[in-house]
Amino acid sequence: MTKRLRFRVDELKTDIGVLKGLELQVGKIVEEWEEPEGPTPMPSIADLRKWDYKLLQRYKPMYLPFCDLCCLCTFGKCDLSRNKRGACxxxxxxxxxxxxxxxxxxxxxxxxxxxxxxVEWLIENYGRNAxxxxxxxxxxxxxxxxxxTGIKPKTLGDxxxxxxxxxxxxxxxxACTHIGQEGSNLDFESKVFHAGMLDHVAMEIADIAQTAVLGFPKADP
Structure with missing residues (x-):
């Protein structure tokens, strides 16, 4: 877990002199967890691909296309019916x-x-250390x-x-959806898993922020 630190002193008298307007700022301080960190904190697209492929090979996706054209780039329109391939x-x-x-x-x-x-509105109104x-x-x-992410949030700023x-x-x-640059449909499906994971992170952050600060019902008896 990481934290930001900012320290300001208007006036500091020492044996070597007087310091005024002293301000120190540390970008991040790494806080150790009680348990060891997992192998893939903040995973990239490729970090979990092997595991994605194991799932996708066991549970193969089935497609029921509602359109057999691709109109997403200037190479097309491309007709993909009857086993045809697009320009890409x-x-x-x-x-x-x-x-x-x-x-x-x-x-x-x-x-x-x-x-x-x-989160930005809450930080502006309640402070990063709420x-x-x-x-x-x-x-x-x-x-x-x-x-x-490997982050243990304790404040809004976290x-x-x-x-x-x-x-x-x-x-x-x-960026990966720009043209059909993936090697197979499973490459895209692996990225679908990645997007779903990120979606859950986003929803949890919103729920945590509003529950912690705005007086929403908490898990109290």
Whole structure:
């Protein structure tokens, strides 16, 4: 877990002189956990791909295309019916998984935008050090954020690093949908899993922030 530190002294008298307007700022301080860190904190698109492929090979996706055209880039329109391929080389299965990834990115981006606006507004009005308190009966305040990012949030400011990570990853996922550049439809499906993971992080951040600060019902008896 990381924390930011800012220290300011208007006037400090020492044996060697008087210091005025002293201000020190440390970008991040790493806080050790009680348990060891997992193997993939803040995973990139490729970090969990092997595990994704194990799932996708066991539970193969089935596509029911509602459209056999691709109209997403200036190479097209491309007819993908009857086993045809588009100008970039993708087939109908790859196109369908690409559309699914786009839809998941839209959903994740929506929840991230809401979480970002909420956290920034709360920090502006309540301060970055406002504590995260979800009630005495909650012993694991942020399971998704902890598991995915390795951050154990204690204040509103701690949620910003998790938001930064998720926003960066969604941007990378969207870049992958530009043209049919993936090797197979399973490449896109692996990224769909990644987008879903980020979406859960975003929703949890918003829930934690509003519950901790805005007086929403907590897990108290």
């Amino acid at each position: 080389g993708l087939d109908i299965s790859t196109q369908q998984s690409r559309i699914v990834l786009l839809a998941c990115c839209i959903g994740a981006a929506t929840h991230l935008a809401h979480a970002r606006d909420l 504590p995260i308190d979800l009630g005495k009966q909650v012993f694991l305040e942020a399971p998704h954020v902890r598991l995915v 949620l910003e690093d998790a938001l930064d990570y998720a926003e960066t990853e969604v941007t990378r996922l969207l």
